Amino acid sequence: MIHSLFLINHTGDIFLEKHWKSVVSRSVCDYFFEAQEKAGEADNVPPVIPTPHHYLVSTHRDRIFFDYFGECTEAAIKDNVVIVYELLEEMLDNGFPLATESNILKELIKPPTILRSVVNTITGSSNVGDQLPTGQLSNIPWRRAGVKYTNNxxxxxxxxxxDAIIDKSGxxxxxxxxxxxxxxxxxxxxxxxxxxxxxxxxxxxxxxxxxxxxxxxxxxxxxxxxxxxxxxxxxxxxxxxxxxxAIPVYIKHNISFRESGSTGRFDVTIGPKQTMGKTVESVLMIIHMPKGVLNMTLTAAQGTYTFDPVTKMLIWDIGKITLPKLPTLRGVISLQSTAPKPEENPTISVQFRIQQLAxxxxxxxxxxxxxxxxxxxxxxxxxxxxxxxxxxx
CATH class of the missing domain: 2.60.40.1170 (Mu homology domain, subdomain B)
Known part of the structure; x- marks a missing residue:
């Protein structure tokens, strides 16, 4: 069962909380913040964190799309905070899951509109429906009765x-x-x-x-x-x-740093592999370069790149891979002359999308x-x- 729910924004502020059977203090979130600090990236925070008296179950979402509000942001939740609480009351009964089907919830609690918000403000009404949804009374609780469509x-x-990890040799x-x-x-x-x-x-x-x-x-x-x-x-x-x-893309890379001197070489190529003839789209490459890198002077055969000298983040936005020419990014790495040669080469993170292929x-x-x-x-x-x-x- 769930005792308490906390919503935390990107700055670490708790902007909404809801409690069921008992009130758990906000201080329990300190265990989450400690794990977040150790993990470095939000995606690396353990999904379940044990504490002396509770288990913290955390979920990270960068962009949430929700039936009631369109794009669900911190601002949208705050603007519709009453509906959020009404939804949580229906979804969990004393901390146990109850009604979680979106079409049932929409019958229980009407989604917000500008007109409904104005009427509720004037009359003091709520969004909670007057009648129990028909599905809640049947042996098929996820489907409402009397559904009709012109186009079926x-x-x-x-x-x-x-998810994949590819080593240096491919x-x-x-x-x-x-x-x-x-x-x-x-x-x-x-x-x-x-x-x-x-x-x-x-x-x-x-x-x-x-x-x-x-x-x-x-x-x-x-x-x-x-x-x-x-x-x-x-x-x-x-x-x-x-x-x-099947690994759908391959990457050829040659990233080297000289033992003496203040330069290095950068050469990366990406191409399709085992894609059944489908086009690889929305290709983006993210590389966190070593601390000793001052700048990078590169030439992109396709797409555009940016390098941030402060964060040492190289981002190459490639777009669509159109054969026979393969996207390449080549050039020179400028290093601090006093800094030692980086001990490890960077890891390349790749994003891509392939339509009509599972x-x-x-x-x-x-x-x-x-x-x-x-x-x-x-x-x-x-x-x-x-x-x-x-x-x-």
Missing amino acids: EAYFDVTEEI STVFAEIQGVIDACIKLTGMPDLTLSFMNPRLLDDVSFHPCVRFKRWESERVLSFIPPDGNFRLMSYHVSSQNLV VSGLKVNRLDMYGERYKPFKGVKYVTKAGKFQVRT
């Missing part, structure tokens, strides 16, 4: 993030895939869907929306479900077998619908993107 549509987005030290299937279902009535895959056995570790019939998955490896109305996450999965993880090889075979007579529009989109993708030089 069912779309699925398969998104895979690849060999894969570590690689795994975190995947999700997000659905947008706008279907009339009470449709019963079956989604099957070409190769479901490659999924190591799966987590399903409560609507999925788990026994059917265990026996047949198909997803059978009556869907919620609208947008929801159907499933998440994990592929950890390294022989199943790097794991997962493919949707077909979607069948039962219980309703109309024929819906159906579609599946795939995208692969870099998670924590690092190349050691």
Whole structure:
């Protein structure tokens, strides 16, 4: 169960807190701040931090998109603080999860509009609905009754993030895939869907929306479900077998520092690899150079680069890789003449995106619908993107 919730901004200020069964002091967050200081980067903070009397479970989100407010920022939360508290009251009952479906929550608590905010201010009303949602009273609590659409549509987005560490020689030290299937279902009535895959056995570790019939998955490896109305996450999965993880880009690098003197050489090339002919887009390279580097004079064959002499951060914004010419970044590194040669070469962090490719090889075979007579529009989109993708030089 959850005792207390704290929202912390990028400066370390607690700007919202909510308590359930007991009030936990703000001082418990000091354990989180200590872990954050040790980790250096927010993504490296342990997700679970034990303390003498509690466990701190932390989640870091840079940009959150939320059904109620559009882009969810600190300012948006503060502007809608009453609705946030109302939502938390419905989502957790005495610290235990209760109503977490977005379409049920929207019936319980009306999303904010300018007109509703003005009326509530004048009349003192709240956003809480007068009636309990119909879904809460049925054996299908995630779907409201009486759903009707003029255009019946069912779309699925398969998104895979690849985490990898590549060593100096180009060999894969570590690689795994975190995947999700997000659905947008706008279907009339009470449709019963079956989604099957070409190769479901490659999924190591799966987590399903409560609507999925788990026994059917265990026996047949198909997803059978009556869907919620609208947008929801159907499933998440994990592929950890390294022989199943294809590395979609390669990087050739030659970063060297002279034993004596104040210069070094920088030469980096990136190209596509195992992309099934798909284009690699939104390519960005981030390199944290050693402290002894004063400046860098480079030439980019594609894209633009910036180097910050204070933070020592080199950022190369490449964009789309268009063959046959490969993006290269070459030039001279200026070093402090009195500083010793850097002991270690920097690590390259790479970001990229590949449309219409699931790097794991997962493919949707077909979607069948039962219980309703109309024929819906159906579609599946795939995208692969870099998670924590690092190349050691």
